[in-house]
Amino acid sequence: MTADPALSVEDLSVQFRTRSGVVHALDNVSFSLAKGETLALVGESGSGKSVTAYAVMGILDSAGRVTGGRAMLGDLDLLSATPKQLADVRGRKIAMIFQNPRTALNPIRTVGRQIADMLIRHGGVSRRAAPAHAVEMLRAVGITDPARRAKAYPFEMSGGMCQRVMIAIALAAKPSLLIADEPTTGLDVTTQAVIMDLIGDLASDLGMATIFITHDLALAGQRSSRIVVMHAGHVVENAQTKDLFANPRHPYTAELIAATPDSAQNLDALSAIPGSLPDLRRADLPPCRYSERCPRKVAACAQPLPQAAPGASHIVACWNALPDRAQAAYPPAVSAA
Amino acid sequence: MSIVAASPPRENALAALIKHSRYVISENPVTGFAFALFVLIVLAAVLGPHLVPYDPLQSDTSEALKPPNLHHLFGTDQLGRDIFSRVVVATRLDFFIAVASVVLVFVMGGFAGVAAGFFGGWTDRIVGRIADTIMAFPLFVLAMGIVAALGNTVQNIVIATAIVNFPLYARIARAEANVRREAGFVEAARLSGNSDWRILAFQILPNVFPILVVQMSLTMGYAILNAAGLSFIGLGVRPPTPEWGIMVAEGAQFIVSGEWWNAFFPGAALMVAVFCFNLLGDGLRDMVDPRRRT
Amino acid sequence: MTALLEVAEVFKLFPAGGGASPWMRLRRRLAGGPENVPKVHAVDDVSFTIEKGETVGLVGESGCGKSTLVRALTRLIDVSDGSIKLGVRELALKPSRVFARDRDRARIQMVFQDAGESVNPRFTAFTAIADPLRRLRKLRGAALQERVETVAGQCGLPLQLLSRFPHQLSGGQRARVGIARAIAVEPDLLVLDEPTAALDVSIQVVILQLLQRLKQETGMSYLFVSHDLSVVRLLCDRVLVMYLGKIVESGPAREVFEHPLHPYTQALVAAVPRLHADGSNRLRLTGEPRSPIDPDPHVCRFYGRCPRGTEACQMTMPALRYFGNRQVACHFAEEALLRRHTAP
Numbered sequence: 002m003t004a005d006p007a008l009s010v011e012d013l014s015v016q017f018r019t020r021s022g023v024v025h026a027l028d029n030v031s032f033s034l035a036k037g038e039t040l041a042l043v044g045e046s047g048s049g050k051s052v053t054a055y056a057v058m059g060i061l062d063s064a065g066r067v068t069g070g071r072a073m074l075g076d077l078d079l080l081s082a083t084p085k086q087l088a089d090v091r092g093r094k095i096a097m098i099f100q101n102p103r104t105a106l107n108p109i110r111t112v113g114r115q116i117a118d119m120l121i122r123h124g125g126v127s128r129r130a131a132p133a134h135a136v137e138m139l140r141a142v143g144i145t146d147p148a149r150r151a152k153a154y155p156f157e158m159s160g161g162m163c164q165r166v167m168i169a170i171a172l173a174a175k176p177s178l179l180i181a182d183e184p185t186t187g188l189d190v191t192t193q194a195v196i197m198d199l200i201g202d203l204a205s206d207l208g209m210a211t212i213f214i215t216h217d218l219a220l221a222g223q224r225s226s227r228i229v230v231m232h233a234g235h236v237v238e239n240a241q242t243k244d245l246f247a248n249p250r251h252p253y254t255a256e257l258i259a260a261t262p263d264s265a266q267n268l269d270a271l272s273a274i275p276g277s278l279p280d281l282r283r284a285d286l287p288p289c290r291y292s293e294r295c296p297r298k299v300a301a302c303a304q305p306l307p308q309a310a311p312g313a314s315h316i317v318a319c320w321n322a323l324p325d326r327a328q329a330a331y332p333p334a335v336s337a338a
Numbered sequence: 339m340s341i342v343a344a345s346p347p348r349e350n351a352l353a354a355l356i357k358h359s360r361y362v363i364s365e366n367p368v369t370g371f372a373f374a375l376f377v378l379i380v381l382a383a384v385l386g387p388h389l390v391p392y393d394p395l396q397s398d399t400s401e402a403l404k405p406p407n408l409h410h411l412f413g414t415d416q417l418g419r420d421i422f423s424r425v426v427v428a429t430r431l432d433f434f435i436a437v438a439s440v441v442l443v444f445v446m447g448g449f450a451g452v453a454a455g456f457f458g459g460w461t462d463r464i465v466g467r468i469a470d471t472i473m474a475f476p477l478f479v480l481a482m483g484i485v486a487a488l489g490n491t492v493q494n495i496v497i498a499t500a501i502v503n504f505p506l507y508a509r510i511a512r513a514e515a516n517v518r519r520e521a522g523f524v525e526a527a528r529l530s531g532n533s534d535w536r537i538l539a540f541q542i543l544p545n546v547f548p549i550l551v552v553q554m555s556l557t558m559g560y561a562i563l564n565a566a567g568l569s570f571i572g573l574g575v576r577p578p579t580p581e582w583g584i585m586v587a588e589g590a591q592f593i594v595s596g597e598w599w600n601a602f603f604p605g606a607a608l609m610v611a612v613f614c615f616n617l618l619g620d621g622l623r624d625m626v627d628p629r630r631r632t
Numbered sequence: 633m634t635a636l637l638e639v640a641e642v643f644k645l646f647p648a649g650g651g652a653s654p655w656m657r658l659r660r661r662l663a664g665g666p667e668n669v670p671k672v673h674a675v676d677d678v679s680f681t682i683e684k685g686e687t688v689g690l691v692g693e694s695g696c697g698k699s700t701l702v703r704a705l706t707r708l709i710d711v712s713d714g715s716i717k718l719g720v721r722e723l724a725l726k727p728s729r730v731f732a733r734d735r736d737r738a739r740i741q742m743v744f745q746d747a748g749e750s751v752n753p754r755f756t757a758f759t760a761i762a763d764p765l766r767r768l769r770k771l772r773g774a775a776l777q778e779r780v781e782t783v784a785g786q787c788g789l790p791l792q793l794l795s796r797f798p799h800q801l802s803g804g805q806r807a808r809v810g811i812a813r814a815i816a817v818e819p820d821l822l823v824l825d826e827p828t829a830a831l832d833v834s835i836q837v838v839i840l841q842l843l844q845r846l847k848q849e850t851g852m853s854y855l856f857v858s859h860d861l862s863v864v865r866l867l868c869d870r871v872l873v874m875y876l877g878k879i880v881e882s883g884p885a886r887e888v889f890e891h892p893l894h895p896y897t898q899a900l901v902a903a904v905p906r907l908h909a910d911g912s913n914r915l916r917l918t919g920e921p922r923s924p925i926d927p928d929p930h931v932c933r934f935y936g937r938c939p940r941g942t943e944a945c946q947m948t949m950p951a952l953r954y955f956g957n958r959q960v961a962c963h964f965a966e967e968a969l970l971r972r973h974t975a976p
Binding site for chain 3: 045046145159160189190191192193194195198216217218219220222223224246256257258260261262263264265267268269271272273274
């Protein structure tokens with residue numbers, strides 16, 4: 002773990018109360034990111050990656066409860082902060098952008114006004130000066146003819162432009178941490194590239210740390226220096242991007258890579274991940290939620306997962322991890338149960 | 339992957355519906371209560387005339403205006419007729435009016451609205467203009483006008499109620515059909531060889547039906563009130579036919595002099611029936627909409 | 633040998649802004665002028681063929697016209713002009729409104745993007761798969777039951793799931809229902825409109841491998857529409873790249889992705905996130921696409937967004953030209969080819 006991180010999530014656990022039972026959505030999720038670092042939270046649907054972000058931002062569904070853990074933003078624990086403390090840091094220290102830009106924007110307010118709102122509330126800009134600043138923000142996110150566009154409504158703009166507006170709103174108060182929840186899903190790949198470039202450029206200009214949430218492993222690999230892989234509410238692997246792809250150690254990570262179309266030359270070389278997600282409503286979930294579908298399962302997998310060594314750069318939550326290619330000698334192979 | 343032969347789908351669907359209905363009723367006791375009440379009303383409508391102690395039309399002036407007692411549970415009216423018998427027998431008529439109106443408006447409004455929403459163009463415009471014209475009138479005044487013009491019969495009350503409710507059903511049906519017009523499954527149905535009319539009947543209508551069902555139960559309540567209102571002002575059902583509305587109308591004049599039972603019991607019956615239909619609407623929607631099944 | 637599907641000079645134009653009301657049109661006609669409504673050129677002079685047993689990919693960004701083209705091919709909408717030949721039969725002659733009852737309806741079928749949307753929520757999986765068999769093959773009773781079960785088995789759908797409704801099925805299971813329904817009538821051509829877009833990557837693998845296997849078993853041809861180039865690269869023999877209603881490039885899938893010749897394809901390929909690349913290829917498109925409403929027939933559709941743009945691009949629309957097994961619509965195609973052959 003890093004010293005003086007931008008955000009440090011420790012043992013975050015979240016439950017949802019539903020009609021059909023309690024869903025143990027997150028279980029002891031921990032990771033941290035340094036100032037200015039770009040981290041990707043990767044997982045399939047049901048992995049809990051979005052829930053993590055929503056819990057940190059304090060915008061969980063009313064049926065959701067944080068049952069444990071901390072999310073330290075500097076000295077403040079976001080999970081136990083008062084509404085006033087949260088309102089103060091949102092926008093100024095931590096901001097979030099969402100998946101569907103058109104629905105995340107207020108449809109009956111012009112985009113210029115929405116950016117100005119953020120500037121006035123969190124950016125310390127006066128009401129008088131805010132509209133001009135808003136136009137500058139639009140220019141900074143690459144919207145042509147920003148003075149005219151500031152008077153437009155979200156429905157008049159394309160998906161890519163709406164996403165730029167959302168970025169402008171999020172970054173208006175120059176936060177030190179941006180959480181982007183699948184910001185380019187639904188956009189064309191060419192627009193995706195431009196938007197991701199924009200976020201990257203702005204982040205490095207502002208010295209801002211970024212958390213990308215995505216199901217696209219290749220996208221995560223291209224844009225982030227560190228990847229956290231999640232499965233069924235657990236963090237299964239946490240490593241620098243280069244290390245993760247060169248040396249995937251958790252069986253799930255390896256399977257995920259092998260299922261990504263880009264990893265193979267032909268269709269037969271791709272492999273599906275065996276089994277399926279466990280039902281998170283079960284009271285008898287095993288300590289490792291991947292063990293029931295894992296071909297490398299051993300007797301030790303019934304034990305609680307190994308604790309991460311403090312300061313380790315490549316963390317694997319597995320008793321029978323894949324051999325570490327970085328080491329000179331391979332550890333003895335453990336036979337499957 | 340075990341290969342188990344699927345049981346014939348029709349049996350399964352019915353069993354599933356029953357199971358789901360039981361679940362809905364147990365989940366929400368109010369629905370169960372409304373359902374039980376509904377069954378009671380239906381029984382009263384069907385069996386009532388055979389089970390009542392007195393002939394609803396038989397008058398006995400010596401027994402006129404007697405308060406509720408052991409012989410006459412609800413008392414007697416100004417002609418000595420047993421009010422209890424009349425209230426129960428009136429259930430059949432009022433229930434018939436309610437059901438007939440609702441079925442008629444569902445057929446007329448539902449089909450017109452769905453066609454308007456699905457085909458658009460001139461169909462949509464014509465149906466829209468008809469609905470607008472009807473909505474331009476205060477609805478009760480329009481009902482009065484129709485009954486007065488066509489004649490004081492029960493059939494005309496039904497027709498008037500249906501016409502007055504037409505715009506609402508047409509609008510709901512049109513909106514639902516419009517939304518589904520471009521839906522993937524409509525395109526898939528075309529690819530599968532379904533003509534437009536088949537799509538309308540088998541794909542769109544079944545999706546529109548649950549939404550209309552809720553409206554139908556509300557309309558039943560309204561239809562009874564409408565008939566009662568028309569009878570109250572002298573249109574519609576004529577005395578001595580027992581009908582809740584007439585009974586309230588005739589009984590109203592006696593309230594001042596203290597004989598409250600004349601108007602109270604038919605009024606209470608009206609209230610109970612409308613209440614029941616409204617509650618039923620919510621329960622029915624839960625039952626019929628498969629998306630709510632777990 | 634006759635191609636399975638031959639599309640020639642297909643146009644599809646829509647009135648811009650949803651079209652005028654009948655009153656407006658009447659007024660215009662009475663005023664003496666023609667119906668001079670601005671038109672969106674959704675599909676603009678598209679020609680290609682699909683051979684028997686081939687898998688052809690169709691890629692392009694949103695608004696390029698691929699959905700419209702696909703709906704025209706499957707005869708859900710009519711074309712404004714052009715020909716669609718299935719074997720020797722000209723399909724464009726019969727209006728789409730009545731094509732549902734046509735004897736060739738079963739020969740072209742489609743798998744939709746979101747199976748949750750494309751299966752009637754009130755139908756069980758069984759009913760959904762049985763529908764085309766009932767309408768197009770007139771099967772009933774035991775024969776119908778048997779065929780549905782066979783097809784479900786082919787698609788890896790456990791039989792006990794047949795009595796379930798769409799919302800009771802997982803995404804992968806719904807996708808299988810959509811595929812089973814489409815192949816039940818044994819079509820010659822199966823159009824797949826982003827069939828795995830809504831699925832997790834692992835389920836996507838399973839479905840793609842299923843599609844591959846089905847193709848080998850039945851000999852169908854596929855038209856695979858997708859925005860995911862990595863998937864198209866794996867599944868398709870050939871690929872067509874569309875931009876603003878026109879085909880700008882075509883060729884063998886692998887070649888087009890490894891050596892794109894058209895500037896748009898180059899930007900597209902550069903934009904795709906790769907597992908083992910560092911994203912240093914920053915070939916990006918700037919600006920917004922040109923308007924598809926009454927576009928100037930002399931200006932290249934890509935002009936203004938293209939990294940290059942010369943006089944020639946504004947004066948003559950580049951035609952789709954053949955270079956061996958590649959086709960490119962760009963004035964600078966020869967340069968691109970040369971660069972490719974001289975590059976290390």
